[in-house]
Structures are given as C-alpha cells and as structure tokens.
Amino acid sequence: MEPAGRGGGQRDRRCDGPLPGYRERSFADRFTDALAATRPDFDAVDLATPHLLLDEIRDQQLIPALDFGPDVVMVSAGGNDAFRSFDPEKLRAELASLLTPLAESGALVVTIGLFDLARSGLVPPEHADNMARRFDELDRVTAGLARALGGIHIDTHHHPLAADPGIYAADRVHANARGHAAAFAAIATTLAQYAREHPGD
Structure with a gap:
C-alpha cells in the first residue's frame, strides 16, 4: 500500500539510481512531498513492502492503515x-478484501495502474502475450473495483510511455526515475481533475 495520508499505502519504490x-x-x-508542501499539518505513513501478494498486503498492512485513519490511501x-498462477476471480476477491474496508472507513481509495511492461x-x-493478457485484466479489475467503491483509478497502464523501455529500471520490472516521474504526473493530473469536479470533497 502506498502512502496513507491524513490531513493527506504499498510499493517497491527503488528508482534504480540517478538518471x-x-x-x-x-x-x-x-x-507525499506535494501534499506536505501545501498542508502544514499533513501527515502520512508508508506501509510499502516489496514483493508481497495481495493476501499478504491485506494481512500485514490493512489494520495499520485503518488505525492511521487516513483521508486518502494510495494502493x-x-x-x-x-506473475503467478493467474485466477481473475481470486484476484478480484483478494483486491476487494483490501480495498473495501479502506473505502468503508471513509478514506478516498486511489489505485495506481501498472505500466505495460x-x-x-x-x-x-514467448511470454509477452500471456503477460499482457494478465496485466490488462489486472488493470480492468482494479479500475472497476476502485470506481465501484467511489475511489479513483490512475490509468498509468495506458499511459503514452507505459510500454516505453526507457521508463524501466535495470531489473526490467520496476520503474526508473523517469517512470516514477511519469506516474506522478499522471497521479497529479488525475487528482487535480477530481478536485475540480468534486470541490466539496
């Protein structure tokens, strides 16, 4: 889970060194930096742990996130x-068991799509087509759940740079600093539009 913010989550955030x-x-x-710069009383907690599965994220991070009492949770x-044995229905159920309690707590749930590796x-x-199908389905399921819960999905999966090899780190899985900058720009743009459309929220 990415930062849970109050007054304001989960990730492997390595940027692969300077770029x-x-x-x-x-x-x-x-x-987090952007929110803290405009809100002196802003507070956030980072619950991110690399390499976890959905059930591990839920079991390890959901209660601490709820205990923090966030206004916004980024997931x-x-x-x-x-990447493992892919079952779309199981994935949907596991993701719902994580997102639903967060939304029911009153937090705005913001989900982040994965780039199109x-x-x-x-x-x-020999692996690309099957992987594309799985990650397309993951994005569809995640976006649908977020919206059903009144949250926001950041559609980085279809970002213009999503399939650009230049945004990936040396491990060829995670984003480098350029990829993180692109993801942040998508987040900022989407949330700014949401704020304009929901000024009272």
Missing part, C-alpha cells in the same frame, strides 16, 4: 499475483 534530468524520488514520495498492488519489448516474446 540525468530526474529527481531520484518515487511517484509516491513525490505525491498499487496485484502485480506479483499476476509486457508490450515494452523487455519481456521474452
């Missing part, structure tokens, strides 16, 4: 499940 022209800050760190999850050319061709 000319980009701050070595993850999308979630950039988001980026499900990618590790999609499968179509980047970095995945061996």
Whole structure:
C-alpha cells in the first residue's frame, strides 16, 4: 500500500539510481512531498513492502492503515499475483478484501495502474502475450473495483510511455526515475481533475 495520508499505502519504490534530468524520488514520495508542501499539518505513513501478494498486503498492512485513519490511501498492488498462477476471480476477491474496508472507513481509495511492461519489448516474446493478457485484466479489475467503491483509478497502464523501455529500471520490472516521474504526473493530473469536479470533497 502506498502512502496513507491524513490531513493527506504499498510499493517497491527503488528508482534504480540517478538518471540525468530526474529527481531520484518515487511517484509516491513525490505525491507525499506535494501534499506536505501545501498542508502544514499533513501527515502520512508508508506501509510499502516489496514483493508481497495481495493476501499478504491485506494481512500485514490493512489494520495499520485503518488505525492511521487516513483521508486518502494510495494502493498499487496485484502485480506479483499476476506473475503467478493467474485466477481473475481470486484476484478480484483478494483486491476487494483490501480495498473495501479502506473505502468503508471513509478514506478516498486511489489505485495506481501498472505500466505495460509486457508490450515494452523487455519481456521474452514467448511470454509477452500471456503477460499482457494478465496485466490488462489486472488493470480492468482494479479500475472497476476502485470506481465501484467511489475511489479513483490512475490509468498509468495506458499511459503514452507505459510500454516505453526507457521508463524501466535495470531489473526490467520496476520503474526508473523517469517512470516514477511519469506516474506522478499522471497521479497529479488525475487528482487535480477530481478536485475540480468534486470541490466539496
């Protein structure tokens, strides 16, 4: 879970070292920085732990997130499940068991789509089609659940740079500093539009 903010989550946020022209800050760190700069009483907690499956995120991080009492919770999850034996219905149920209590607590749930690694050319061709299908379904399920719960889905899966190999780290899985900058820009743009459309929220 990415930062849970009050007055304001989950991730592997490594940026793979310095990249000319980009701050070595993850999308979630950039988001936290932006909110803290405009709200003196802003507070956030980062519950991110790399490599967890959805049920592990729920079991380890849901209660601490709820105990914090956030106004907003940013969630980026499900990618590790999609890499394994993929069951869309199980994925939907596991994701719902994480997102629903957060939404019912009164927090605005913001889900973050995953970049389109499968179509980047970095995945061996024999695996790319199957991986693309899984991650397309993960994005569809995540977006649908977020909206059903009154939350917001950040559609980075279809971002213009989502399949650009230049946004990925040396491990060919996670984003580099350029990728994190692109993700943060998508988050900021989407949330700014939401704020304009829901001025009382």
